Amino acid sequence: MSGFGGYQQCDATALAARIRSGEVSREDVLQASLAQLDAVNPRINAVVHDMRGQAAASLPGLPDGPFTGVPFIVKALLSDCAGEPIGAGTRLLQTVRAAADSELVTRYRKAGLVIVGRSNTPELGLTSYTEPAVSGATCNPWQPGLTAGGSSGGSAAAVAAGIVPMAGGGDGGGSIRIPAAFCGLFGLKPSRARVPSGPWPGIPWHGLVQEHVITRSVRDSAAMLDAVHGVDAGAPCAAHSPVRPFLAEVGAPPGRLRIAYTARALFGKGRADADSVAALEDAVALLGSLGHELVEATPALDAEAVARAFFVMVAAEARADIEWVAKTAGVRARMADFEPPTWVLGLLGQSFGADRLADACRVLDGAAREMGRFHAGFDLLLTPTMAAPPHPHGALQPTPAEHLLMRVLGRLGSGHVFRALGVVDEIVDKAFAALPYTPLFNATGQPAASLPLYWNAAGLPVGVQLAAAYGREDLLFRVASQLEAARPWFACRPALASAP
Secondary structure, eight states: OTTOOOGGGOOHHHHHHHHHHTSSOHHHHHHHHHHHHHHHHHHHOOEEEEOHHHHHHHGGGOOOOTTTTOEEEEESSSOOOTTSBOOTTOGGGSSOBOSSOOHHHHHHHHTTOEEEEEEOOOGGGOSSSOOOTTTOOOEETTEEEEEOOSSSHHHHHHHHTTSOSEEEEEESSSTTHHHHHHHTOEEEEOOTTSSOOTTSSSSGGGGTOEEEEEESSHHHHHHHHHHHOSOOTTOSOOOOOOSSOGGGGTTOOOOSOEEEEOOSOSSTTOOOOHHHHHHHHHHHHHHHHTTOEEEEOOOOOOHHHHHHHHHHHHHHHHHHHHHHHHHHHTSOOOGGGSOHHHHHHHHHHHHSOHHHHHHHHHHHHHHHHHHHHHTTTOSEEEEESSSSSOOBTTTTSOOHHHHHHHHHHHHHTOHHHHHHTTOHHHHHHHHHTTOSSSHHHHHHOOOEEEEEEEEOTTSOEEEEEEEESTTOHHHHHHHHHHHHHHSOOTTOOOGGGGOO
16 A cells, blocks of 8 residues: 555544645555555445546645545535536436536535545435446445445445545435445435535425535544535525534533434334334433433324325426436437336326425425424434344345336336326335435435444444434534544444455
8 A cells, every 4th residue: 555554544534634744645545545446346336437547637736625635435426527427326327427516526626635436326316225227236345245325325335445534425315324324434414505516406306415425433524514515606595604613513512412312203104123223222321321311202293294295306306307317418318218216206206296296395394394393392303314224235126026017107108107006105105114214304404414323233333313403513513423432433344444
């Protein structure tokens, strides 16, 4: 590794400090990252587009930022890099190149990051697992036969496997928090409109999606949010500015907080298994030992109604995304160019009327109002992140019979057929069975984070989730750093991360 053997022992903040002091060169750090990429990526398929040439060329002219010289990977969805394939996990965009950097990538570069590649993602980021037909499944570094989660599974796998100390992700229903939970990492979804989304019009998925990073340390997440947050040109709204830098909240005493906890579903019909309940109970005990007041309480939400409204919104956005992909590629949208579940979801979105979409918006906005009332009595809400630990590849994929039905009905070209068959509720229940907790906070716009505090008997990470009132990332960083200090997780790494 060109004389630099400490790469795996550093988070991004520590790496930047060592580069800044002259203890190690930018070149040596980059070579350490690329050596790990070459050693482990063939086994986990985390990075699907290599940018090492551009990374090496960028080293002499890097700006002076908080992460100057630190290797970084961006997700191949939303975070466009000028001149590089758009990707998005879909076949049509594998050779279509972005005209310019997205605003977030521009801010990553200003922070001094060295982008070494783009990570695997499911088609259009639509699933909680990363198994796109175009580039294959991403494997969990803890156990390669299991999923790394999605849709930012490639990013999480790259961090857990030691390729980079942190990587970019996007979260529309848990897509930062899910892979963070499955890969034993820290993953924060910021408040709605905290992070810029330009040049995408509005906020992706009608405000459900936020981008940020998956990290090994809390301080890296806070420092990165300091580097990139803030309104960009033409943004329809913005989160209020923090009172002080987010990094200043790391290690700051949170005081005695009133924290609600629940294992009951907040979204859909899913139910936490024994490992997820055990992780929750362990976190409750740990927070109690730190002096916080823990109260078992569940927000007064109709979890099934919220899930159905969320599905309507995502289906409508999926149809719009399909049309956008086809237009960007210069072709007409055809079933043959998309995976069957993507195409069918788009057909359903096309079949819902404007009144149904407006009603869905009202249901989701009502959930945000309820959570605002809930947080008037509680500082934080603690839940499991997922219903269960990482599952084997293919476990959530449609069955062969379901694939056949999708292809047959997809050729009919109408989502009304699915609705006439009365299978939409069944589709919703199956789609969200593993996600009883994360999507709610995309609907409400609140910040939420998955923390790696617990490992099960099989040695697999099982995340827990903390959510705060809108705009209160400061409180999440204080408590997350308190938990990190009480039970350090940085050294908990899969054996794969020791390669080469």
